[in-house]
Amino acid sequence: MDYPGLKTEIRDHIGIITMSRPQVLNALNSEVINSLQKALKSLPRFPELRALIITGEGKAFIAGADIKELSEMDPAQAFNFSSKGQQAFERFEKLPYPVIAAVNGYALGGGCELALACDIRIASKNARFGMPETSLGLMPGFAGTQRLSRIVGYGNAIYLMTTGKTLNAEEALRMGLVQEITEPEDLLDVSLEVAKKITSQGKYAVRAVKEMALRSYQGDFKNSTELESEVFAGLFNRPEADEGMKAFIEKRKPNW
Numbered sequence: 001m002d003y004p005g006l007k008t009e010i011r012d013h014i015g016i017i018t019m020s021r022p023q024v025l026n027a028l029n030s031e032v033i034n035s036l037q038k039a040l041k042s043l044p045r046f047p048e049l050r051a052l053i054i055t056g057e058g059k060a061f062i063a064g065a066d067i068k069e070l071s072e073m074d075p076a077q078a079f080n081f082s083s084k085g086q087q088a089f090e091r092f093e094k095l096p097y098p099v100i101a102a103v104n105g106y107a108l109g110g111g112c113e114l115a116l117a118c119d120i121r122i123a124s125k126n127a128r129f130g131m132p133e134t135s136l137g138l139m140p141g142f143a144g145t146q147r148l149s150r151i152v153g154y155g156n157a158i159y160l161m162t163t164g165k166t167l168n169a170e171e172a173l174r175m176g177l178v179q180e181i182t183e184p185e186d187l188l189d190v191s192l193e194v195a196k197k198i199t200s201q202g203k204y205a206v207r208a209v210k211e212m213a214l215r216s217y218q219g220d221f222k223n224s225t226e227l228e229s230e231v232f233a234g235l236f237n238r239p240e241a242d243e244g245m246k247a248f249i250e251k252r253k254p255n256w
């Protein structure tokens with residue numbers, strides 16, 4: 001079934017969600033976040049599913065939140081958008097089976113955050129990862145401030161979030177951000193192979209492992225993500241964020 005901005009299909013026991021707004025490198029706007037919510041809410045109707053893959057159409061996985069839409073938000077709308085995104089992404093973690101991000105190109109900002117909300121990340125050789133929000137006068141707002149350091153450690157996380165550095169696939173592998181790298185044309189097949197391996201294991205054993213591993217990983221996740229939305233929204237009270245987003249839209253460097 002298709003939703004605005006994304007397509008879904010089921011192959012055997014494996015669901016595939018493909019982000020599909022290639023004209024803006026699959027940037028996440030409110031409509032796409034709603035679509036993701038709807039698609040994820042529909043999954044219990046398919047009890048045969050044992051793994052899920054999420055990927056992007058075209059040259060990007062997801063190049064972040066939609067900066068044009070963000071640039072028109074006030075702090076209350078930014079808070080709302082951040083919370084909605086957090087809730088949608090959290091649904092991936094709540095699924096009773098593993099979710100694989102098949103990262104085919106840019107996974108920046110909110111796109112990297114979505115990949116972080118998946119259980120496993122497989123990258124094509126041309127994937128690029130980064131958290132460039134501070135270059136816009138913003139910060140990650142879809143729980144990336146919490147997930148990144150849990151996955152790559154505090155030093156790597158603060159380095160990526162404060163410099164906005166973009167990593168290639170090899171660098172992401174070395175940092176532990178991705179688990180495997182493939183040739184671009186093999187990405188979906190390799191991801192399906194990993195998913196099939198998972199579906200060949202004991203269903204309840206996989207479910208139990210995911211539940212317990214998440215418990216150790218999450219800690220006081222809930223309180224921290226609520227605070228993240230507030231701090232994110234607070235940045236919308238500053239001229240810095242206005243200038244940062246305007247500069248991106250006008251294709252120039254910010255003047256701050």
Ligand code: CO8
Nearest residue numbers: 024025027063064065066067078081082109110132140141
């Ligand atoms: N939002 C909106 N439009 C975008 C985005 C985006 N994030 N990324 C790309 N686009 C658009 C471009 O504006 C362009 O549109 P047009 O053809 O109309 O000019 C089209 O996609 C193609 O992009 P480029 O021409 O820029 O393609 P390049 O190959 O030259 O560059 C890049 C690719 C490097 C990925 C470049 O597009 C880029 O830097 N994009 C922005 C990356 C970024 O900063 N992402 C972070 C966004 S902020 C964020 O994600 C916050 C998350 C927390 C949200 C919390 C909610 C409150």
